[in-house]
Amino acid sequence: MNQIIQPKILKGTRDFLPEDMAKRNFVMEQIRKVFEKYGYDTIETPVIAYAETILGKYGDDGDRLTYSFEDSGGRRIALPYDLTVPFARLVAANWQDLPMPFKRYQIQRVWRAEKPQKGRLREFYQCDIDVIGTKSLIAEAEIARVVVDVFKELGFEDFKLKINSRRLMNAILESLGVLEDAPAVIRSIDKMDKIGEEGVREELEKKGFDSGKISRLFKVLAEKDFADYDTSEIYEFLQLCKDFKIDEEYLEFDPYLARGLDYYTGITYEVICDEAGLGSLCGGGRYDDLCGLFCKEDFSGVGVAFGFERIMIALEKMGKLKKIPLNSKVLVTVFDEESSGDALGIYTSLIEAGINSEVYFEPDKLSKQFKYANKKKISFVVVRGSQERAKNEVTIKIMETGRQKTIPENQLISYIKGYV
C-alpha cells in the first residue's frame, strides 16, 4: 500500500470551503461593481515573474519578504509582493496599446514570505485601483470617491478616509533642513499610532536627528500650523472632493498620515475604521515615475490598495456576512427510480427559468435528501409523490420554517420567485 501523504498546507495559506468562498465572492463582487461603476477595467499579470522585475522595489524588508526561487531552467523567479509593481511593468511593456490616462482595477493574490501569525498571511488578495498617465488632482478626488463608495457599499458606517499631502510633509521637512532624510523620518512618523509621540521621538533620536528639530516637527504637526507652507494641494483636493459630493463626515485631513512607502509624491490616503479595530483597511497615494524602472516614459499615477483580508475580518466581526447563501436555492428530490424522469422535468424547468437549483442523484430516503439540502443551505425542497403527480401538483418544503405547501405545478416558478 502506498504511503499516505499528509494533506497539509503551508502556514499562512488557506483552503476556502464553499461557505467561505460564498462570502469572499460576495464581498469581492461588491467591490468589483463599484470599481466598474467608475469606469475601471481590469487586467491580470502573471503569478511567476522574473525576479528582477519584483526585487529591489520595496526596500530591504520587501526583498526579504519576497518569495523567490530558481526554476528548473535556472531562471530567478519571484512571486508578486503587491500589485503595483507588476502593474507598472505591464504599463511599461504595453503603454502604446493602452488608453491614456489608463484606469485599471486588479484583484489578485500576492505573496509575502512572512513569519505567519494572526492577521499576517503568506498568500492573500489585494484589490487595487490606479489611474496612470495624468497629474490631474481630479484623479485623486475620484479615487477618494471610489474608496468611500466601496466602504459604504460594504456596510461600513464608522470609517474615515484619512488624507495627507506628501508635498506638504516634504515642505515641512525641508524647512527643518532634513529633506534628504525624508523617507526615514516618514517611516518613523508612520508609527505614531502604534508607538506614540515618545516612541517616534526615541526612534528619530536613535536615527541621529536633532531633538530640537524633532520638537519643532511635532509642534507643526500637532498644531496644524501650516501658514508657512504651501497647502494649496490639500485645499484644491478637498474642493474637488466636495465637487465629487463626497460626504465630509468620511474625510479627515491627518498631517501625521505618512504611509511608509518611499514612492509617494502627493496626496496620500488611508482608511481607518474604529469599529473594526484592525488598523488600515486601504491605503495609497500619488506617485511619480513608477514605470521609470521599466521604461524611459514618465507616467504619473495615483492609486490605492484595499486590504481584502482585513476587510473580510472586519465584515465578519461586524456581523455583515451572516446571511450569505450558497448557490443552489432549490433541491428537487427524487422519489423513486420510475419518477426520476418527472423530477428531471421539474428540475430543468427551474433551471430554464433562471432559478439556481439542483436535482438529487439517487432515490435515497427523503430524510437523507433533506439532510443534504440542509447542509447546502438550500431554501426550498420540491417533493412530488404519485399523489401530487396525479393532480399535477408539487409540494414545496420551506427549509427555514419547515412548512410545506402544495400548489399547482405550473405555479412553482412564480412561487419560488415570489420569495425575495
Place this chain on the structure above:
Amino acid sequence: MYKIAIQKKGRLTEQSLKYLRSIGIKVPKNGREMIARSDDLEILFLRQTDIPEFVEKGIVDFGIVGENAVAEKRYKVRVVEKLGFARCSLKIVVPRESSAKSVKDLNGERIATSFPNLLKDFLKKNKVNASIIEVKGSVEVTPAMGLTDAVCDLVQTGKTLEENNLVPLVTVLESQAVLISNPNSKWPF
C-alpha cells in the same frame, strides 16, 4: 410660475380640486385639457402613478397623491401636508374560510399584491417568509382563481372585500392624500 400635478381621473381628483379651491387657487372647470393655467400656477392632470416621480425629478413643484403611492416606490419627496381625504388602508386580507388567523400564519403562503415593496418590508418586519405574487390589477379575485392564499390591497369601504368573500387579517399601512414637494425645490415648504 409653479406647477402642481393632480390625478387626472380617479378617487383623488374631485377632492384635490376642492382642496386647491379651499386654499384660494382659482381652479378652472375640469375640462378635457391636461393643463390648466391660473395666475402664476399651472395645474397638470396626470396619472396618479406618475405624479411622485415627476415631483421627485423636479418636473413639477407639487403634487397631490396617496401616501401609499409615495411609500411603495420609495420616492424621495417631501410631504408638505396630510390632506385628510381619500383615506384608505393597505391591508392583508384572506378568504373567509382561510385558516390564517394572524400574520404569522402566512408563512409559506402566496400573497397577491400591486404593492410588492410595502408588502416585502412588512413581512420582513414581522419575520414572515411568504411568496409575493405581483399582480397589476383585480388583485382581489386571485384567491378564487386558486392563484393565491391571501391578498394585500387598498381597502376603503370594505365593499370589494365582501363581494369577493375576503376578510381583513392585518393592516400594513394607513394612507390618505398628501401634498408633496421636491426636497430641493425653491419653495420653502
